[in-house]
Amino acid sequence: MSKPAAPVPLLLGRYRPNQLLARGGSSMVFRARDENLGRDVAVKLFSSGSDDDVARFRTEVSVLAGLRHHGVLSILDAGVDDSSPRDPRPFLIIELVEGDTLRALLSAGPLTTRQIGEVAFEVAETLEYVHARGVIHRDVTPTNIMVVDYGTRFSRPRARLTDFGIAIHATRPQEITEETFGTAAYLSPEQVRGEILTPASDIYSLGLVLLECFTRTVAFPGSPVESALTRLERDPDMPDDVPEPWRALILSMTQTDPRRRPSAADVATAAREALRADREHEPA
Template identity: 50%
Template sequence: MATVYTARDMNLGRSVALKLFDPRLADADELRRQDAEIELLASLNHPGLVTLFDAGADNRIPGEPRPFLTMELVDGEDLRDRLRRSPVTLEELAVIGAGLADALAYVHSLGIIHRDIKPANILLAPVRAGDPLRPKLTDFGIARIIDGTRLTATGTMVGTAAYLSPEQARGSDIGPASDIYSLGLVLLECVKREIEYPGNAVESAVARLHRQPAVPEHLGPEWTQLIRAMTAALPSERPSATAVEAALRSAVASPVSTPGLPAGMDTQVLPAPPARPPQLPGTGDGNGTLRMDPPLPGGASGHTGPPRPGRPPAPSRWPARLRRTGRRTRIAVALAGVALLGAISAGAIALSVPEAPAVVVPYPAVTGSLGEHLKQLQENVQP
């Protein structure tokens, strides 16, 4: 269909990929397909997709126009070559799959189906040394707009036979779920390092109509469940690209690299501590001992026993406490009150009449212990 060259952009001084279409395929239908690819790629902008820089046609040969695309040059290998060179670990596969699912979620939101998801169309771009490879999806040459004008005849197969969805193999209408199926076969191939449905176009297409993909059990239940869901026979039973991305992103964070939430990391809702009235500082028990609540077990901040009966606010508890105290205590409280009033009165007099001599207020004669206390109080408050 086309040949891709490494080229040099002389205006911007950068290396690019130049996709030059074959003039032998430039019939009316193919030209429409090429124009559709150019318009499609020009409208896309996503880090998981190869960026289109420019487009045009080479008309130097009369009657044989050669459309071309100038695209981002991905300095790396594609997933097909990587599988031939070395296996892909589950950690790498989770990163690659999540990036591809994110790109598919973007194009599906625009009403676009790729229709040819396969390892050769997945480029692995290095970002920084030691970082995981970033996948980039390329070759939208046979994509079409959902419910848009068809560029292929009804009942024909378009795509690579080994990665077709069942509905593609039957020549039926397709949707975003078709790309999910193809991506599931790609993930499965990375795990098994072999094509699930090999053979020629007819053999490969018919095989998927008669049996489900064989997913190895050693992958664990999470990976097995995800790939089986992606390759379900009915499109309605397949997850969306967004759901696939979420599952694979969680696999990246999981210690065992399995899709889904890591074991033992479920969010826990802790009970709120019961509301307790504010405690006045220095509150005593009437015997001169500071009362404190008993420590809670395990350093917790809430009461774990049975509910405590409600207590009235702090001010309303003072009359009851005074009634429970003895006669001496009540006298001491009265003396403290008298002392406080005397101090306030003396301070007010001193501030209001600074020049006047201090006046000692005589107290009434009181006999007994109370009288002795009043006498000492009077002597203490004298200037």
Template identity: 55%
Template sequence: MPESTIPALLGRYRPQHVIGRGGEASIFKATDELLGREVAIKLYRSGGEEEMAQYRTEQAALARLSHHGIVSLIDAGIDYTAPKDPRPFLIMELVSGTDLAATLAQRELTVEEIAEVAYDISEALEYVHANGVVHRDIKPSNIMLVSYGTTTFRARARLTDFGIASGIRNAPATPEDGKTTGTAAYLSPEQALRRPATPASDIYSLGLVLLECFTRSVAYPGDAVESAMARLDHEPPVPGDLPGEWTRILHAMTASDPAARPTAKQLTPAFREAVIAAAGLQPKA
């Protein structure tokens, strides 16, 4: 269908073409015809009960968050083009870059790049957790490396996809309806046991992501059950010869006991120092 004939959502956001697909939604590059800028549309594949719940969860989480380390929500609505099959959608900031999963598949990251990713995402999580939200699905494909098109500024890591986020204050005290939330390879032990996720769960998942950045291999591969249960049997294999404090930090982040893991607030300054160390610079007095 020619672009000009595609209905504009909310009378202003006209989809152009698909730029990404996920389990529940497709991402379109689109034009905001009112402001003359490009945006991204996350269009859910159906308006069923489960999809609507996920849509409302992500909308509510993003509506309360505004941070440079998070891909921002601009607008939201429901597409009634097909009245019997309404489709919820989110209008998101369009960012230029690639996700961490695709980057790791293409090349090895330098220690400095890993430290920069760690710092950016830890800073974002510090803000997210302070605002009462747990992401619950930290993984390489949910981390965008955003390019600003200049040689002056490095690519910045930004957190995406709050589709299964939850509120800290409203976290259930019992297992979540028998469901395991998150992506199997990056689950925390408590998520694998179907217990409520907490900020410490995000820290564990980020630890696995950073470990993968160093090793370029998934710590807990296999199918969903095999991967989820493996972490209950043994802690991830963290190499003992990583530079600087990385071995100690990754062991702490992936501790089986959530209470033993550092918080994002504690990690952010440590990762800032790691960036400085990797760049061969000294902190300013």
């Protein structure tokens, strides 16, 4: 059940928050009404207007504003709520999508190989686009993948990548801090070591997500520190019941050496071929 809405004023004279959807360490996400266009949107309101929050806000705006892809949620507007002058709060107005997170779907029950394959293809396709524009997501997790069912006869559930709050431009210097470290269970080894990242970091994280889709078990559980450090000591366990060719693909995606991992385009191609082969073996 959703939490009651916090008291947030009308934003930019048109967006009225009315339901709290999620709360994180540095922001809250509301369902809101765009009173000019008569539609619902999502509002990501940062917890404060500190220098760190404003910097994070500007980073997310610069990243999202430059992305135009069906797998990425679109930014519609941005601003700063200065209704309390001593506590200005930056916010983003983002496309609102109706669906479930991959985390919620995994909690509800097992996914079919076809469902997992479609998530793999669509997220990899999105990452190919994102990486081609010099952006690394840095937090590919089941919680940040939304599966949307448009409910029409010829549509199917589609995976979309959300929350670019800690994304970085691959060509810019990186600073790892506690607040922008990503979700510990899905970090790449190079993230744990605090090294300069490449797009291969997102591939490793997606590999762990896909492995979890098959096993419904987090590959590196434990406390954030324990989870993060364990992957420096061993590769993720690969149960025998993970089917080919997914087994080989996930093993390649979770190579410790980022140079040995496939690109997002390679992952998308492999996923598409596996889905095609799966369809060919379906009974008539």
